[in-house]
Amino acid sequence: MSTERIPVGLVGVTGYTGMELARILARHPSFDLVAATSRAEAGRKLADVYPFLLGMDIGAVEISQPDPDQIAAKCSLVFLAVPHGAAMDMAADLLARDVKVVDLSADFRLRDTDSYAQWYGLEHRHAALVREAVYGLPELYADAIARTRLVANPGCYPTSVILGLLPLLRNGLVETDTIVADSKSGATGAGRKAAVGTLFCEVADSFRAYNLGRHRHTPEIEQELSRLAGIPLAVSFNPHLLPINRGILSTLYARFIDETPTVEALYDIYAETYAKHEFVRVLPPGRLPETRWVRGTMYCDIGLVCDPRTNRAVVVSAIDNLCRGASGQAVACANLMSGLPLAEGLSMPPLMP
Amino acid sequence: MSTERIPVGLVGVTGYTGMELARILARHPSFDLVAATSRAEAGRKLADVYPFLLGMDIGAVEISQPDPDQIAAKCSLVFLAVPHGAAMDMAADLLARDVKVVDLSADFRLRDTDSYAQWYGLEHRHAALVREAVYGLPELYADAIARTRLVANPGCYPTSVILGLLPLLRNGLVETDTIVADSKSGATGAGRKAAVGTLFCEVADSFRAYNLGRHRHTPEIEQELSRLAGIPLAVSFNPHLLPINRGILSTLYARFIDETPTVEALYDIYAETYAKHEFVRVLPPGRLPETRWVRGTMYCDIGLVCDPRTNRAVVVSAIDNLCRGASGQAVACANLMSGLPLAEGLSMPPLMP
Amino acid sequence: MSTERIPVGLVGVTGYTGMELARILARHPSFDLVAATSRAEAGRKLADVYPFLLGMDIGAVEISQPDPDQIAAKCSLVFLAVPHGAAMDMAADLLARDVKVVDLSADFRLRDTDSYAQWYGLEHRHAALVREAVYGLPELYADAIARTRLVANPGCYPTSVILGLLPLLRNGLVETDTIVADSKSGATGAGRKAAVGTLFCEVADSFRAYNLGRHRHTPEIEQELSRLAGIPLAVSFNPHLLPINRGILSTLYARFIDETPTVEALYDIYAETYAKHEFVRVLPPGRLPETRWVRGTMYCDIGLVCDPRTNRAVVVSAIDNLCRGASGQAVACANLMSGLPLAEGLSMPPLMP
Amino acid sequence: MSTERIPVGLVGVTGYTGMELARILARHPSFDLVAATSRAEAGRKLADVYPFLLGMDIGAVEISQPDPDQIAAKCSLVFLAVPHGAAMDMAADLLARDVKVVDLSADFRLRDTDSYAQWYGLEHRHAALVREAVYGLPELYADAIARTRLVANPGCYPTSVILGLLPLLRNGLVETDTIVADSKSGATGAGRKAAVGTLFCEVADSFRAYNLGRHRHTPEIEQELSRLAGIPLAVSFNPHLLPINRGILSTLYARFIDETPTVEALYDIYAETYAKHEFVRVLPPGRLPETRWVRGTMYCDIGLVCDPRTNRAVVVSAIDNLCRGASGQAVACANLMSGLPLAEGLSMPPLMP
Structure with missing residues (x-):
């Protein structure tokens, strides 16, 4: 020390x-x-x-x-x-x-x-x-982050959406014009400013959507997904407010271009994509993430469903919005910028329950 | 009395x-x-x-x-x-x-x-x-309910999804093959049976999806939506578990067939559809429902968004899963079957907050 | 109407x-x-x-x-x-x-x-x-309330503490110099003003005490308890903040002057005291109140314990701080002031769960 | 490693x-x-x-x-x-x-x-x-723990109560026959067994007392407090169930034998007592603990109030019932039994918020 x-x-x-x-x-x-x-x-x-x-x-x-x-x-x-x-x-x-x-x-x-x-x-x-500036998502830009002096740390929602859709888009598996991202965030995402709308009694024991189709994270999501897909695309991004402190869970919908793969086949693609990325955990087929499994950590947990009835991939990604979605990711970038291992100081287990 | x-x-x-x-x-x-x-x-x-x-x-x-x-x-x-x-x-x-x-x-x-x-x-x-049997959704079948001796009381999720999409489908405004229903329910929906998975400490301060694409309410939703659309359709229905007692909020995605209408135009259609249905409240453009606004009541609150970027309608409907989504609706049906006013004994205001 | x-x-x-x-x-x-x-x-x-x-x-x-x-x-x-x-x-x-x-x-x-x-x-x-002015606690002052033009509606904590201790003090059963009131309130009690301290993320998943021994409801509690006891007394009143919207539960400690009675004997005294007061429910021996059992109502639920090991009465009283502890009680007083039955418009059942 | x-x-x-x-x-x-x-x-x-x-x-x-x-x-x-x-x-x-x-x-x-x-x-x-067996509270028995082969890890409530009262009793400052411990615990304390009483919907948005005066942690508390006081004493110990996952907050009441000291004087006594105990944090006068400040950690936070009106010390102690109140303390004991520093592997900061 x-x-x-x-x-x-x-x-x-x-x-x-x-x-x-x-x-x-x-x-x-x-x-x-x-x-x-x-x-x-x-x-x-x-x-x-x-x-x-x-x-x-x-x-x-x-x-x-x-x-x-x-x-x-x-x-x-x-x-x-x-x-x-x-x-x-x-x-x-x-x-x-x-x-x-x-x-x-x-x-x-x-x-x-x-x-x-x-x-x-x-x-x-x-x-x-x-x-x-380099966009500070280590799974996409680790090398550039290590070389830059200015990192733009990603937004919380974009982190969850981009990591969830990355393998689908990079591999050209889904239509690019029907993507829906239905995201749900804990209340720390709303900030720590005194405001009636985020008082305990206005958030607890309730649930609501907000800024549907017009949240400021939309262009950020589209910028990175378009780059991955190789063509400009628009996403229907729709955030909701959860009565919890930490956590974002994004449910991501995309239609397959070809016929519906098995979930095992899709799992293999995701597992391979993230094999060398310690902070992304692709859950085995049949399992879906819970925000508490990543509480206080850098993990992005991803669960996969292939629905042959509607020929859709339904991908669920979960992060801690404060740690992975903000400050933890910032430290990870700082680690890389400083020649340290990505995970330095960031290997805490989730606080469960 | x-x-x-x-x-x-x-x-x-x-x-x-x-x-x-x-x-x-x-x-x-x-x-x-x-x-x-x-x-x-x-x-x-x-x-x-x-x-x-x-x-x-x-x-x-x-x-x-x-x-x-x-x-x-x-x-x-x-x-x-x-x-x-x-x-x-x-x-x-x-x-x-x-x-x-x-x-x-x-x-x-x-x-x-x-x-x-x-x-x-x-x-x-x-x-x-x-x-x-008559499907006990008063907005669709009030007359038949009044005449039958057997009501099949609707499921909680179907109540929220059907009421949310009804005006779009009855008026032929949206594609029938790209509908996504992303629904979030309070934990009373999981029943009162002793089970580890619904213990306080397994649900509180967390959020998760479950039964994506294979929840049993799916065929019920499709049955009624198909009837409204006039053709068979499949829906991607995906439920989630909220750390609250009561409430379902469904975020419903459908692409317009023609160009994106203004939200005011869509509001007029919804308002007209539900003009005579006291328990459906179409919120004015710019407002989105919160589950607490319907807590303990028969109300189904509906909020509307028209997203020209993706040419989608995003409809948010909120009900109390226990009252409107189950027992309150059952009493409403019993009222009609007994020659009583629909709202008899059901006009309690929401418990806020 | x-x-x-x-x-x-x-x-x-x-x-x-x-x-x-x-x-x-x-x-x-x-x-x-x-x-x-x-x-x-x-x-x-x-x-x-x-x-x-x-x-x-x-x-x-x-x-x-x-x-x-x-x-x-x-x-x-x-x-x-x-x-x-x-x-x-x-x-x-x-x-x-x-x-x-x-x-x-x-x-x-x-x-x-x-x-x-x-x-x-x-x-x-x-x-x-x-x-x-008349202190608007119907169990103590119903007649005077009916005749006055100015009611001082009681505070939420005092309502729970006074009703909980009333039979003990009126019957001279306990020492007057060792009373402790440990009260826990839902966050609506903190008001609806924008403030960092009552943001969702500052209250949720946590618990804290505040204003120990110096909360402004102390003199109000002492005023009414002294009157009941017939001598001036001081109470150690200590409030806490619960991560719930509604509800106060007060745990009240007092030492018996004589030897510890059976809980059945104490129950009889409480039951008789409140026999004609429809909004106080004395729970049978062995049962303790929960704030949710009174949610949204005028009920004050009281549970009783007699502890021979320490010769103490431990009384637990629960109210809804917003309804019984404020607005509902205000309407009850207005009812009496208007010649209406106490319970007019106030007989809603608790919202459970 | x-x-x-x-x-x-x-x-x-x-x-x-x-x-x-x-x-x-x-x-x-x-x-x-x-x-x-x-x-x-x-x-x-x-x-x-x-x-x-x-x-x-x-x-x-x-x-x-x-x-x-x-x-x-x-x-x-x-x-x-x-x-x-x-x-x-x-x-x-x-x-x-x-x-x-x-x-x-x-x-x-x-x-x-x-x-x-x-x-x-x-x-x-x-x-x-x-x-x-050695009672595994490091602040009392660190040396014996280091030498034993069998540690009885303390209960969660006793940990919070004993640490909160220790300086008062060891220094003979308070009466030993009027002590009240009003404790509130998160729901992990109730265990992970399938049971209706601890379902999410039975605990959330509510609060209740249980086992008043007869909880099994009572004799454990009395054993250690009696030893500290040097005479047998009985405590009125009364637990409550909080709608949170982790955390115990105990509000402890004891009457001073002499006249009420200033809170600064009492603070000095506590600070000195715990000066060499890194996991006990005595908060400065005017501050009271919150369970979230110790979430996921070994800390026991203690806040002090001296109430001259009733000549009482009101001590508030907060721990994480799962970490300090169970598994973390067990690891601390294992550290000592293994010749390791007490805090080995236990120096995580609280998860806030």
Whole structure:
């Protein structure tokens, strides 16, 4: 541990992704959190804001104002856990000071800045950096991640949808114009901002859909799936809010081009695709994932169904939206960017039940 | 109230549908529960088994063994809340004794007894009664329900799916070969039998899919949708288990045949279809249902989205699986069979939150 | 229903108590909601704010600004569901205009205005009205409630604690200086204000204590218990936050003065005390209440344990904090103030499960 | 990791404590699970029974029948996660074969076998072993644990109650005849047996007390507290069931003998008592614990209140009932018995939220 550890920073500690980064970094053997920022909480220690960190070294880190010079003076890599729009400037400031950046916001995910402007209602101010950024999905871009200084950490929904459909599209097994992604997310996905709509009593013991067909993760999903399919495609992406803290389960529908394969045949394709990817677990035929099986981890669990009645593949993928869908994936990217093994500090078993 | 009330019976009190019937009948102004049966609990009073009924007249009803003669001696109408397979014989026994029957099981829902045998693994022993039974969805069959002596009370998932797609199919607006129903149900739908899989700690803070493409409600859904469409169709029906007690939310996907209408145009069609059906609430454009808005009630709430990007209708329907999806709908049918208003004893507001 | 119904108003619709009043009034046979106010939502209809009210008459009520003249012109009785401090002035304004008032806030609960000032940090501006107000617990003050024009509706915790201890103290069975009330409340008790601390993800799958020994309901509990005991007493009252929507369960500890009675003997005392009070259900020995058994209702369920090892009575009382602990009790008081039966419009069975 | 690892066994994998042991051992650096037994699941692999273990070495362990010879041939230490009554014989069998044992059941916790017979309705068959067993609470018995071959792993409730009251009793600060422990536990504490009472729909969105004054953990609590106080004492111990998976929060009431100290003074006493115990975190005055802050960990968090109005200490202690209250504590004891640091493999941060 000691002098060898890499000094890292965390900009934006008060949201759930910041909290999750603190949880992971608390026990990361190679990263040393030396700077944590928050405009609202500056001056307090991390453990004052998050008593669950009491008794750990990380709890003693003092929160400061987000000053790029001060951060750059201490850190060689920084995680940005601030809203889109704000992240791009901070990223630019830090990169200009020779600090590597993993941005958890959406600011560098879309290759097409027009698309960004359209879906996020904001002109991009750093188009050059967009061209440089690498989309931080290790199963697709591990090598590029290892070489870049700027990672656009994937959205939570896109992570679950892309990993679930990847083998189908890369192998040209399904029609590209009938894909439906019906996704369900835990409430940490809605953020930690005070709001009536995400109060306990507005979410508990209930279930609802939202932003059907117009969620901002749609272009991100389509960008990566189109690339995999080799042609532009549109996806019907439809999110729902689950009364749980963590977890995304996406039920993915696609029609086979040829006749329905057996589930065993499809399993073989998936198993082969993900053979070398330790964080994707293809469940044996007959089993379907549960969000709790991946709770607190980097795993993406995938279950497969082939329905000959409708000639459809029904793929179910489950991730922890906070860990795999955000902060854990960010640490995985940082690992690669730092020459560390992908799984460094990320091999915790799921918290079950 | 008094001497005018209609004496009714309840066969099978120990499951959640039996419990819900007791809740509704406790305050029904025109039905008087005079017989309640359970092999396991015979000899106890309802309020001993269900302390939440303490202090209500219904709590004093003594549970008896399910003897058709004794039931028929007391009741003019009986609700069957026993498993499929067992229900059909009890129904036959009671009908033979001039008692009207509302069967909450699947035994009389499928017109085609071959389909029944195939999906339920059981030869039907009362095919003649199948031909006589009326599918108890008031929005489709109110008149026939009022005239029959045997109602096959619809399944919970089919109620949500059929009501959600009815206006699209009846008006020929969508393709019939690309329909996907992604349904999510609360855990009361899994029944009240001791089982590890539905223990609190196996369901709470988690989410999972099950029986994808092979749930037994599939042929029931297809039977009614085919009839509405005028041609046989297959549906990709895929259920999920929510960590909530009550509620089904179905997200329904169908591609428009012509170009995408405005959501306002689609709303008008839905609003007109359901104008005279007090228990279906079509939400204004821009609003999507939440299961809690229908908790404890007969309402089916429907939200509409038209997605021009994929030329799809995305319809979201929400019901309370126990009330509208089972026992409340059974009471509504019993109301019609007894010459009472559909909503008699069923106009409770949702329990919010 | 028609012309006989009593026109009532609701000041403050946007909180959970306002929402619950709307739910109850939606089906009340004798009250007609003719005015509903909210500064934030004025101009909208109730069903626009609360879509669960769609399809009911009450949903069409238009929300207005809280103007005493306009309210008094329409209503003969008004429910105040606004914060303490604000309620007292509105109560004075309405009483001056000959409108009866049921105040759900704490403003008129404490007889002693010094105590009010001390616990609420606020000088009382209407001491004369305090002397006139009746504490709205029907089991204690039904006659006075029927005659007053101003009811101080009890707090949720006090309702559960007072009803649970009443027979012990009135009969002088327990020491008055060792009483402990360990109370657990659902999250609706925390109100419907946007706040990080009551977000779903801050409450779900967790449990915590708060305000131990210094919750504002303490003096209210002590006021009524002292009156029952005939001497001043102090209670150790300690609230906790449950990850559920509705329900308070209070576990109440008191040492017997004489030797430990049998639980049957204690049951007889409780049963006799509450024999004529339909909304208190004393459970038979061996049974303990569950919050779900009273969900959505006016019931206070009480379970009894006599522990000879420690010579203690352990009494468990359960209520629905929103219905019995707030809005339902307010309607019960309004019933009495209007010459109606206590239970008018309040005899709904619990929503189970 | 390799050849140095200590081979351990797990008897009883199908309950929640067995599951939790698997979770912890999956990443333990010094223990190697080489035997796992279950009568019901013998022949399957751990990951077949628990898919959340897929992709980990431990998942490949094959479950066998619980044969003492076979277990002893492979293991130097065994965790017993089977019910009381069954555990004592297996412990004797394994000890006779020179295998160290950590018994998670109650069989060796009570020094007094008469008390065992009375509370568990069972004559103890291995009284000599009872005398030899060490109560596995590291804060009290670390040295003895390190030297014994048989640990009686503490119950979940006793762990939370004893740690919460220890400084008060050891320092003689409170009366010993008025102690009340009001404890609330998550549902994993009820075990993983199929039962209607712990179905999701019987526990969710509700709260209840059970076994008031007669829970089997009472004599265990009294044994250790009496020893700390130096005189026999009786405690009013009263458990409740929370609708959460993991976590116990105990609210502990005791009257000061002298006048009420300041909370700062009491904090100093607690902080000093636990200064060298890394897994007890005394929260600063003004803070109260939440079960989620210790989720998945060995921490016992303690919050303190001094109430001068009633001269009472109100101590709130929170643990994870499965980790600290069972399997984690068992691994901590095994660490000590094996000459390893107490915290080996147990330093995971809490899963928040």
